[in-house]
Amino acid sequence: MTQATYALDELNKEARMGQLGVEKVADGDAIPKISLRDFDARRAEITDQLWAAATEVGFFQLVDHGLPQEQIDEAFAWSARFFDLPREVKEKTPLRKADNVGWEFSSQVRPSVGVPDQKESYQITKPRMDGLWPAEEDLPGFRAFMDGFETRCWEVAMQVLSCFADRLGFERDFFAAAHDPSSPEYQSTLRLVHYFPLTEEQVAAPGLWRAGAHTDFDCLTLLFQREGQHGLQVCPGRDLDAPEWTPVPPGDDAITCNIGDMLMRWSDDQLLSNFHRVRSPLPGEYTGARYSIPFFAQANRDVVIRTPQGKYEPITAHDYLWQRITANYGTRREPTA
Template sequence: MRQHTDDTLRPEPATAPMVELDRESAMGGLGEETARRDIRRIDLTDFEARRAEIGEQLWEAATDIGFFQITGHGITPEETDAAFAASAAFFALPADVKRRCAMEPGTNAGWEHRSQVRPSVGIPDEKESYQLTRPRMEGMWPGDEEARGFRETVLGFESHCREVAMRVLSCFAERLGMERDFFARAHDPNSPGHQSTLRLLHYFEAPRVPAEAGVWWRAGAHTDFDCLTLLFQREGQGGLQVCPGAEREAQEWTPVPATADAITCNIGDMLMRWSDDRLPSNFHRVKAPGPGDDHGARQSIAYFAQADRDVLIESPQGLYPPITAGEYIKQRIAANFADAPRG
């Protein structure tokens, strides 16, 4: 890994095409649902003693579908429940209170409301969210009188998520011929350029009959910007689907189980670049509920392991031009939040 000071950055030119955006713009159709893919479950219990075995299982799942679920990760149900309770308390606050924590354009910190417009569908996701990115949180916290204990709860949860993400990424680093702690060094929580983000998500109650088929999405088709995503779901609050590369042309979507006993993980675009596409960052979405589905509100929490701003993402075989992680995130945010309302 190479890190650079501001006067030696080698960012991708602003005019260079970003292939991820080209791929995403073609993924707005409804497609078809299929159950022919399995989302593998991998137990991380006794991780160090079983590192080789676990690493093999993670690699097989990641290179196949790019999605997998992990158990035995060390984050307790009580800790997860507390994070979800803090999330629900925040989103229950009046809009004018949440607006004091409004996300600034071009950042990944604070509250947004129906402002993420995916290039795949061109309409806002039907959700609100709150982003925690450690170096950017000044003025972004609700007060204790509004959400008691919120800050301490989500900071503790974010820290534990990073530990789990780095454990998984250490296995991928070894398989890619990197030093075991390569990604831990690239995601330094004490760095002023730290970009990893914990995102609390609240998807709104869905209408029983959308006004027009195919135009109502909880989250339009997209890939994640990061190296690795950890997603926490509530039991029975489904809707997440993945479209592996082999099914992309026909847009065949596999449901991802919504289960509270496992963390759903997926490979992001940064890691796909670092691995020369050996680890695929596949498209996923959160569909609108169908006739037999629960139309109530949906909660989830995502942790995005995004390399620090000054880290250079280099494709070993040159499949992608080198770009700093800061410039990469900047371009992806610009494509996803351009001119969108914040509520």
């Protein structure tokens, strides 16, 4: 398949997911909930549960994951403090698209809907943050906290990925080495997201999305949500013609995880990277600000993705991500190191 054919195919897939589709009634069992309690003793059991969830739904929620609730709450508090800064302060850390770092405001347009997501976000990719951390006098303590929180997210992600490595026939620490944070090629990203509060007029208006339907380009996404701030939905099965959207319940104690395109390829398409979106509230639902914090575990730029069964040609993580970005957004400028 040529790059042009691949790009057109991926763009067509996502563009077809902009329809409202059918929204399923919330079902507490639709998204598997997996406990990481006593991980070493229960590794085989946990691996079976993760594999089943990743091959059948592509989404699951982790509980008993080891991150203190106080630390998660503090991460959301820091996120709110950042987004509450005056615009002119946030503009000191502008988005650098080539490196996926910095602050953006209502600028991400999904091919599925063709309008900007109703949000602002701040991306942290550690080796590429020169000049893009808020100044200490503007937000004292922010950088130190986020640096530590990103590390904890990485640890949980690698714990999960080690289970997938077992099932795929890789060495147990295979993905940890592929996501080595000490390397200058490290490109995993922590993102702070603030979805804007909506007025009654906006809620009633058609075509407004907090985040249009998309798949993630990474290996594994860890998502922190807040209790009561609904809207995230997944479409299991990648059904493009008659999508059915399943709510993903928010909860303070659970980390919502989903498989990304990179890991789907790395597993010879055994693990599912499914479409998901954040719809706007319906009349009568909570319309205030919505905050979320995703961590995107994506392999270091120089890592070569070789699949166990050889379904796909080897490709570096850098080239794969660039291929996915150009397929969706038609970007022409090569990322800088």
